Amino acid sequence: MPLGVEIERKFVLEREPENLDANASEELEQGYVAITGDGVEVRVRRYGPQAFLTIKSDGQGERVEEEIEIDQRRFWSLWPLTESRRLRKTRYRIPADAGLTIELDVYHGQLEGLITAEIEFDSAEAAAAFRPPAWLGREITDDPGYKNKRLATHGLPVPGRPTN
Numbered sequence: 001m002p003l004g005v006e007i008e009r010k011f012v013l014e015r016e017p018e019n020l021d022a023n024a025s026e027e028l029e030q031g032y033v034a035i036t037g038d039g040v041e042v043r044v045r046r047y048g049p050q051a052f053l054t055i056k057s058d059g060q061g062e063r064v065e066e067e068i069e070i071d072q073r074r075f076w077s078l079w080p081l082t083e084s085r086r087l088r089k090t091r092y093r094i095p096a097d098a099g100l101t102i103e104l105d106v107y108h109g110q111l112e113g114l115i116t117a118e119i120e121f122d123s124a125e126a127a128a129a130f131r132p133p134a135w136l137g138r139e140i141t142d143d144p145g146y147k148n149k150r151l152a153t154h155g156l157p158v159p160g161r162p163t164n
Contacts, residue, residue, distance in 0.1 A: 004064055004066055005062060005063070005064060005065065006056070006062070006063055006064075006120065007062045007121045007122070007123065007127050008118050008119060008120045008127070008141070009121070009127055009130060009132070009139060010116060010117070010139070010146065011116065011117045011118075011132060011137050011138060011139050011141075012114070012115070012116050012137050012140050013104070013116065013117060013137040014137055015115070016106065016115060017135050020092055020106075023092045023093060024092070025091060025092045025093070026047045026048055026090070026091055027047060027048075027088070027089075028045060028046070028047040028090070028091050028105075029045070029046050029086065029087075029088050030044065030045040030086065030087060030152070031043060031044055031078075031081075031083075031085055031086040031152070032085040032149055032152055033078055033082055035149050038058060039059075040056070040057055040058060041054075041055070041056050041058075041149045042055050043056075043082075043148075044070070044075055044082065046072075049072070050069065051069070051070050051072055051074070051075035052068060052069055052070060053070050053074070053078070054066065054067045062124055062127075085149075085152045085153050086152055087107065087109070087152045088107070088109050089105040089107045089111075090105070090106045090108070091104070091105050092104040092106070094117075096119065100119055100120075100121075100130075101119070101120075102118075102119055102136075103117065103118045104116070105117070105118075107151075111155065111156060114151070116146060117136050119132075143157070145157030
């Protein structure tokens with residue numbers, strides 16, 4: 001992936017794939033410190049002993065992303081600022097063809113039942129050339145209702161209702 005740029009495709013699954021627990025996983029908590037009117041987000045994320053401050057631009061498929069590792073003290077100092085803008089999930093890392101990794105997220109709490117998968121690519125061409133296996137389900141890369149910042153603030157999208 002080019003420095004500071006995230007190129008990904010995202011999918012929503014109807015159910016967990018078989019043998020999911022055979023893959024590496026970790027519990028993840030993230031909360032949004034700020035979400036601007038033009039869609040820029042500032043979030044904190046923690047999994048295990050690691051914590052990060054991330055700044056992302058808005059956009060579909062390709063966008064600016066900078067992730068900075070922070071210590072636990074800073075994470076816990078910023079965490080209260082994310083009240084009512086949080087989510088929890090278990091992230092599984094599933095090896096895929098061409099050296100890719102599918103990051104499959106099983107959500108918890110208010111988002112229980114939601115399962116999404118993201119694949120990051122080195123280029124827009126590689127992302128466009130990727131042919132997803134059928135088990136990945138429906139592609140939601142361009143659906144703003146499934147962005148984590150929206151899920152953390154508004155919950156699951158309502159079928160048939162537009163999500164801006």
